[in-house]
Amino acid sequence: MSALPESRHRSLEFAIDVRGLNKVFGSRRVVNDLSLQVRTGEIFGFLGPNGSGKTTSIRLMCGLLTPDAGSGTCLGYDIIRESDAIKRNVGYMTQRFSFWEDLSIRENLDFVARVYQMADRKTAVENALIHLGLKERANQLAGALSGGWKQRLALAACMLHRPALLLLDEPTAGVDPAARRDFWEELHRLAAQGISVLVSTHYMDEAERCHKLAYISHGVLLAQGTAQEIVAAQKLFTWAIKSRTVHESDEGLTQLSSALDGKPGVLQTAAFGNALHVTGRDPVLLEKTLREMLVGQPYEMTQTETGLEEVFIHLMRISKSEREAQEAKR
Amino acid sequence: MSRRSFLFSFSTARCWGVVLKEFLQLKRDRVTFAMVVGIPVMLLILFGYAINMDPKHLKTTMIDADRSEFSRSFIMAMRNSAYFDFVGELDNEAEGEAALARGDVQFVVNIPSDFSRQLARGERPIVLVVADATDPAAASNAIGAVMRLADSVAWKDVSGPLAKLNGTTAPFDVQVHRRYNPEGITQYNIVPGLMGIILTMTMVMLTGLAMTRERERGTMENLLATPVRPLEVLTGKIVPYIFIGIIQASIILVAAIVLFHVPFVGGIVELYGVLLIYVAATLTVGIAISSLASNQLQGVQLTFFFFLPNVLLSGFMFPFYGMPQWAQVIAHALPMTYFNRLVRGIMLKGNGWLDLWPNLWPLMLFTLIMMGIALKFYRRTLD
Numbered sequence: 001m002s003a004l005p006e007s008r009h010r011s012l013e014f015a016i017d018v019r020g021l022n023k024v025f026g027s028r029r030v031v032n033d034l035s036l037q038v039r040t041g042e043i044f045g046f047l048g049p050n051g052s053g054k055t056t057s058i059r060l061m062c063g064l065l066t067p068d069a070g071s072g073t074c075l076g077y078d079i080i081r082e083s084d085a086i087k088r089n090v091g092y093m094t095q096r097f098s099f100w101e102d103l104s105i106r107e108n109l110d111f112v113a114r115v116y117q118m119a120d121r122k123t124a125v126e127n128a129l130i131h132l133g134l135k136e137r138a139n140q141l142a143g144a145l146s147g148g149w150k151q152r153l154a155l156a157a158c159m160l161h162r163p164a165l166l167l168l169d170e171p172t173a174g175v176d177p178a179a180r181r182d183f184w185e186e187l188h189r190l191a192a193q194g195i196s197v198l199v200s201t202h203y204m205d206e207a208e209r210c211h212k213l214a215y216i217s218h219g220v221l222l223a224q225g226t227a228q229e230i231v232a233a234q235k236l237f238t239w240a241i242k243s244r245t246v247h248e249s250d251e252g253l254t255q256l257s258s259a260l261d262g263k264p265g266v267l268q269t270a271a272f273g274n275a276l277h278v279t280g281r282d283p284v285l286l287e288k289t290l291r292e293m294l295v296g297q298p299y300e301m302t303q304t305e306t307g308l309e310e311v312f313i314h315l316m317r318i319s320k321s322e323r324e325a326q327e328a329k330r
Numbered sequence: 331m332s333r334r335s336f337l338f339s340f341s342t343a344r345c346w347g348v349v350l351k352e353f354l355q356l357k358r359d360r361v362t363f364a365m366v367v368g369i370p371v372m373l374l375i376l377f378g379y380a381i382n383m384d385p386k387h388l389k390t391t392m393i394d395a396d397r398s399e400f401s402r403s404f405i406m407a408m409r410n411s412a413y414f415d416f417v418g419e420l421d422n423e424a425e426g427e428a429a430l431a432r433g434d435v436q437f438v439v440n441i442p443s444d445f446s447r448q449l450a451r452g453e454r455p456i457v458l459v460v461a462d463a464t465d466p467a468a469a470s471n472a473i474g475a476v477m478r479l480a481d482s483v484a485w486k487d488v489s490g491p492l493a494k495l496n497g498t499t500a501p502f503d504v505q506v507h508r509r510y511n512p513e514g515i516t517q518y519n520i521v522p523g524l525m526g527i528i529l530t531m532t533m534v535m536l537t538g539l540a541m542t543r544e545r546e547r548g549t550m551e552n553l554l555a556t557p558v559r560p561l562e563v564l565t566g567k568i569v570p571y572i573f574i575g576i577i578q579a580s581i582i583l584v585a586a587i588v589l590f591h592v593p594f595v596g597g598i599v600e601l602y603g604v605l606l607i608y609v610a611a612t613l614t615v616g617i618a619i620s621s622l623a624s625n626q627l628q629g630v631q632l633t634f635f636f637f638l639p640n641v642l643l644s645g646f647m648f649p650f651y652g653m654p655q656w657a658q659v660i661a662h663a664l665p666m667t668y669f670n671r672l673v674r675g676i677m678l679k680g681n682g683w684l685d686l687w688p689n690l691w692p693l694m695l696f697t698l699i700m701m702g703i704a705l706k707f708y709r710r711t712l713d
Contacts, residue, residue: 062555064551064554064555084557087555087556087557088557090555092555094548094551094552094555096548096551097548098547098548098549098550098551098552099549099552100547100549101547112556115556115557115558116556116557117557
């Protein structure tokens with residue numbers, strides 16, 4: 001699939017550049033002063049817990065929702081005034097499969113090609129089918145496809161009009177690991193061709209495949225940068241606690257985990273297979289607490305790198321406690 | 331567990347769980363709730379107050395070439411019967427026929443020029459009443475009333491040459507000509523009208539679900555993310571159903587002629603022209619409904635809410651002029667009222683474009699207004 005975006009879009013510094021976006025539904029502020037920049041040709045990961053405003057933010061950026069406040073551009077077009085131009089040049093993959101299940105794969109692609117007024121419609125559809133590996137099943141109804149195939153069809157359909165920017169809303173939810181890996185390889189191929197990608201996800205391994213990340217919780221952007229930058233910025237220290245005997249049951253670790261909660265220096269604990277990761281901000285205090293707790297126990301502790309997951313869980317917790325503090329003040 | 335006990339065992343607690351869930355869902359769906367109240371109220375009002383099987387005050391005009399004491403008395407007697415309301419006066423029979431064809435009046439009373447002279451000579455002259463019998467039910471009671479008039483008009487206070495008739499029963503005859511449907515065959519009236527019923531029901535329902543289906547299945551978000559414009563979507567959703575509507579109407583037309591032997595005296599071009607406009611009108615209603623409704627069930631309910639007054643008030647089932655004024659005003663906002671007149675006008679009366687025009691432009695206006703509503707409520711964003 002030759003999917004080279006127009007040079008006009010490739011020469012832009014930012015594919016997405018939005019500032020101070022706000023969206024309120026009823027009394028709930030779903031997006032709160034969101035500012036973010038996605039460089040052209042970058043795969044930008046958009047992370048956050050369920051209901052954090054990721055979908056709403058993506059819809060704001062592609063003109064499907066009107067922001068209550070804020071401004072910005074998408075591919076150089078104003079997100080409020082030029083949503084038509086944005087729609088023509090952006091490929092948006094919805095979180096829920098939103099192609100027509102009662103149309104065949106070919107008919108779905110053909111419809112999309114017509115709506116985007118593609119000059120070489122037939123070739124584009126044929127190429128997409130070949131690229132998808134669905135040439136033989138082109139006449140099968142889209143509704144009969146499995147989750148992984150639906151997701152590939154949706155990606156092919158939103159790539160059909162050769163967009164310069166892809167907005168993907170949890171594209172790999174419910175897709176098996178092999179299909180996910182294929183999907184990400186495809187994304188990197190596209191990015192290498194100069195296509196910018198904003199992708200929301202819940203998977204940490206996917207987050208690590210992104211060039212840049214943003215973490216949003218309750219409509220507020222909490223961190224932005226490369227994975228290393230985000231991890232480094234939080235200045236967290238993590239120890240892994242493992243049983244010395246291999247066959248030690250997990251029960252002990254679970255008990256240890258609850259015993260550690262709220263101890264001086266301990267921010268959070270998380271089970272990782274048969275290890276327990278304990279994270280804290282003060283390395284000296286954390287080590288001291290751990291050593292005291294492990295005296296006479298069949299566990300060994302080693303310092304390990306803080307991962308994205310620990311950082312995100314930490315971010316989620318502080319944003320929660322901050323909000324609770326704010327509500328208490330009111 | 332055996333199949334039998336699976337089918338017939340019953341737990342009140344489990345069943346109660348289902349009952350509660352249904353009630354909760356019903357409570358959330360405000361449109362369904364409104365329909366539960368709205369439809370019986372509408373039916374009660376329409377059947378209770380609007381529908382009248384014995385229509386009175388039918389529009390009548392006269393061609394009075396005699397201009398005598400007698401004609402004034404006869405007209406007065408007709409008016410007193412409450413079946414006839416006189417509107418204007420015409421000069422000749424041709425004008426009378428034209429007024430009937432356009433549907434301006436239902437009756438034309440024709441009193442010949444030498445009527446009173448013949449009456450004076452005792453020659454039993456004839457008063458000619460021409461009736462629009464397209465709808466036999468609407469005309470029959472009035473026709474019966476005018477037939478009885480001849481026997482019951484007793485002459486009082488007549489002076490001049492007719493003075494000798496005072497106190498006697500007038501020696502004249504009333505002849506009634508039933509135009510368009512002389513044998514009073516109900517099918518002639520019902521079958522063309524059925525075209526409107528079937529088109530209204532299917533067209534509104536099909537398009538009524540068109541947008542809500544996209545919304546319910548989540549494909550609307552996809553559609554909105556593409557560059558396709560509202561007018562393109564709405565028109566695109568209407569066009570296929572125009573073909574379906576024309577096919578449906580053709581089936582009814584063939585059945586009307588072959589099975590029911592309904593006469594077709596008008597032009598086929600006129601009929602299909604009117605059909606196209608009516609199908610467009612009903613489709614825009616459907617599209618407007620589907621822009622307003624938030625799910626398919628609401629779409630069906632709103633369709634029904636639109637369909638009912640069309641059936642009851644349009645003159646399809648019950649005589650139009652038998653309804654009180656307020657009901658006629660409402661009926662004039664419904665497309666089927668015009669379509670009934672148009673299709674009966676073409677098939678039974680042989681109306682041409684000029685006769686059709688007074689009922690045609692309201693349909694066109696209606697279509698434009700509905701399209702405007704549909705466009706206004708088309709959600710361009712997901713807000």
